[in-house]
Amino acid sequence: MKRFLSLAGIALALVLTGCDEPIPPGRGVYMLMDTSGTYTGELKQAQRIINAILARLDPGDSFAVARIDTGSFSEKDIVAKITFDDRPSMANQQKRKFRQLVDDFVRKVKPAAFTDVTGGVLQAIEYLNEKNPGRKTILIFSDLKEELKKGYKRKNIPLQVDRFSVVALNVTKLRSDNIDPREYMDRLEYWQTRIEEGGGRWRVINDMDRLERVLGD
Amino acid sequence: MQLADAFSLNSPASWVLWFVVLTLAMYFARLPAHRVILTLTRVVYRALRLASRSVLQAAEKLVARNKEVLLAAGREAAERIIEREFERIDAGVRRDLSECPTLNRRLSEQVTKMEEDHDQSKVVPPTPPGWVNAVKAVADIDSKGDPMVAKILESIQTSLVKAQEQARNDYRTATESRHQHLKNMIPAWRKAIQMLGLVDGKVTSLLQRTQIIDRHMDEYENIIKTSDRAERMLSSSSMVQFFISLFVLAIAVGGALINFNLIARPMAEMVGGGNYIGGFKIADIAALVIILVELSMGLFLMESLRITRLFPVIGALSDKMRIRMIWITLTILTSLACVEAGLAYMREILLQDELATSALLRGGEDTAYQVQFQWITTAAQMGMGFVLPFALTFVAIPLETFVHSLRTVMGVGTVGSLRGLAVLLRGIGGTFRYTGKGLVEIYDVVICVPLWLESQVKSHSGGARKPARGQP
Numbered sequence: 001m002k003r004f005l006s007l008a009g010i011a012l013a014l015v016l017t018g019c020d021e022p023i024p025p026g027r028g029v030y031m032l033m034d035t036s037g038t039y040t041g042e043l044k045q046a047q048r049i050i051n052a053i054l055a056r057l058d059p060g061d062s063f064a065v066a067r068i069d070t071g072s073f074s075e076k077d078i079v080a081k082i083t084f085d086d087r088p089s090m091a092n093q094q095k096r097k098f099r100q101l102v103d104d105f106v107r108k109v110k111p112a113a114f115t116d117v118t119g120g121v122l123q124a125i126e127y128l129n130e131k132n133p134g135r136k137t138i139l140i141f142s143d144l145k146e147e148l149k150k151g152y153k154r155k156n157i158p159l160q161v162d163r164f165s166v167v168a169l170n171v172t173k174l175r176s177d178n179i180d181p182r183e184y185m186d187r188l189e190y191w192q193t194r195i196e197e198g199g200g201r202w203r204v205i206n207d208m209d210r211l212e213r214v215l216g217d
Numbered sequence: 218m219q220l221a222d223a224f225s226l227n228s229p230a231s232w233v234l235w236f237v238v239l240t241l242a243m244y245f246a247r248l249p250a251h252r253v254i255l256t257l258t259r260v261v262y263r264a265l266r267l268a269s270r271s272v273l274q275a276a277e278k279l280v281a282r283n284k285e286v287l288l289a290a291g292r293e294a295a296e297r298i299i300e301r302e303f304e305r306i307d308a309g310v311r312r313d314l315s316e317c318p319t320l321n322r323r324l325s326e327q328v329t330k331m332e333e334d335h336d337q338s339k340v341v342p343p344t345p346p347g348w349v350n351a352v353k354a355v356a357d358i359d360s361k362g363d364p365m366v367a368k369i370l371e372s373i374q375t376s377l378v379k380a381q382e383q384a385r386n387d388y389r390t391a392t393e394s395r396h397q398h399l400k401n402m403i404p405a406w407r408k409a410i411q412m413l414g415l416v417d418g419k420v421t422s423l424l425q426r427t428q429i430i431d432r433h434m435d436e437y438e439n440i441i442k443t444s445d446r447a448e449r450m451l452s453s454s455s456m457v458q459f460f461i462s463l464f465v466l467a468i469a470v471g472g473a474l475i476n477f478n479l480i481a482r483p484m485a486e487m488v489g490g491g492n493y494i495g496g497f498k499i500a501d502i503a504a505l506v507i508i509l510v511e512l513s514m515g516l517f518l519m520e521s522l523r524i525t526r527l528f529p530v531i532g533a534l535s536d537k538m539r540i541r542m543i544w545i546t547l548t549i550l551t552s553l554a555c556v557e558a559g560l561a562y563m564r565e566i567l568l569q570d571e572l573a574t575s576a577l578l579r580g581g582e583d584t585a586y587q588v589q590f591q592w593i594t595t596a597a598q599m600g601m602g603f604v605l606p607f608a609l610t611f612v613a614i615p616l617e618t619f620v621h622s623l624r625t626v627m628g629v630g631t632v633g634s635l636r637g638l639a640v641l642l643r644g645i646g647g648t649f650r651y652t653g654k655g656l657v658e659i660y661d662v663v664i665c666v667p668l669w670l671e672s673q674v675k676s677h678s679g680g681a682r683k684p685a686r687g688q689p
Binding site: 025026051052054055058059060061084085086087088089091092095096099 | 482485486489490491492493496567570571573574575577578579580
């Protein structure tokens, strides 16, 4: 009813509001999957999340899944990416293929030695800015513990995430966190500060039974 | 420095000093201050009173205009009804009159037949032969024992009896024939009575219709005379029509909503589900446009059929053109209904596909979503997709009523609001007036000490002068 009435008033609304710069429609979701040694066991969980997201995305939306490994600022780390067709029937077929790609990846994935979360986020920003959807969401499926290989420089790189929504999923607590919980809290705070300084919105979702909250609807 | 300290408001003494200074200042400025307060409040009071009067005048003008519009609409409606009644009478009279020659002929035939039967029933039965009396006289002669004469007389008597029997039989036959003719007249009479009853029924119906016209003519005359009774009746009728048409329109909106939901999803397959205009999906807009086009076609169809009169241009078209329009709009409506039925079918297919994909993503099998009696929902959706456009056609009727009654309802509502506003303005004005008087009194309360001193001085210097009002 609401949608019907709003559509009925569309012409009037357009005339009254004028033609301001329109917000592009659609959603863009970029999901980073941590494949470091300690985290590969959690990838089944990631699969569930990906499937839930696929079920909720509409025709015209963009979705990409990438791995976090030693050096994640690379297109090679993108496992699957797609912009769904405008036609719902085609979009459904694309979702099935996408799911198949992710399944294959999870089956064959090998643990990475290092965890370059920042590189992955930078790659996500680049991808989503290129697609320019109405709502940009970066999902980080990781414990957020960054471990960089010697020589990789990621410190003090500002993250330009203006109007981005960044969601940390399933942030597991490490053994060291149990010894000193401040490490866990510091880690979350560190990422929150980085995202919010970049103009983004930061959220943490650890309850995987509420996957509908993932896209912030 | 000490003077500055005294006025610095840091001590109770400075507060008292300030109070004394201000009281004195207010005492000396009393008359001009009163005048200013009263003038200002009076200005506001007068302005609001004037505004209230203007609003009331506007309300009165609106009342007159409403009456004018209401009576004009009522006159038009009454003319329409009377015109229609006359058309009915005209059609009835034409039909009855066209049957008159036949009826007349049939009645004449019946009458002729009855006359013939009547004439035939009048035929006098045959009289007995004239010689019988003579023979009877001879037969009565005494034979006086003569066997010859007796034999002759016996023979004559036998002949006489035979002749009498013959005559009686002839008479009976003739009488029976007359009765038969009279009997033949009965169905003719019945038929004639039946025909006359038919005529009577038609004349009675015509008389009843004329009574209806008389009633409408009375109403029409009342409207022409612009009587208050006519205005009240029309106003009340408009209110009732407004709410009824609003109710029916709400039902129609529900129908349109269902229609929209039926076609919005499959429309994405045609125009794309990811394209937007002004934040709204093109598929939704396209579905809405289809429904609006159907509504427009329905309006035009009803106009062409002269059921509604929203567009005088269509009503004024020649009959030939109107009939063409009827066919064109009906064809477009049927095409759109077929499109909707197809889209409803497509919707079902898409729904199944989506359910299958969701099931797969949830970890189930990649099988199509199947339900045993699924064809029922598919057929129902297709049926609704086909029927709803035609059902929405009839929205034109309540819409016309709504539009016409809306003017009256809005007029009455606006008059009520204007009168309420006038009362409010008047009330606010009165409040300002009495607030001014109240402020003057409060002013005097503040400077009551100097005023009391003044009255004391005046009473001492004036001797036996009458004390000022409010003074002991």
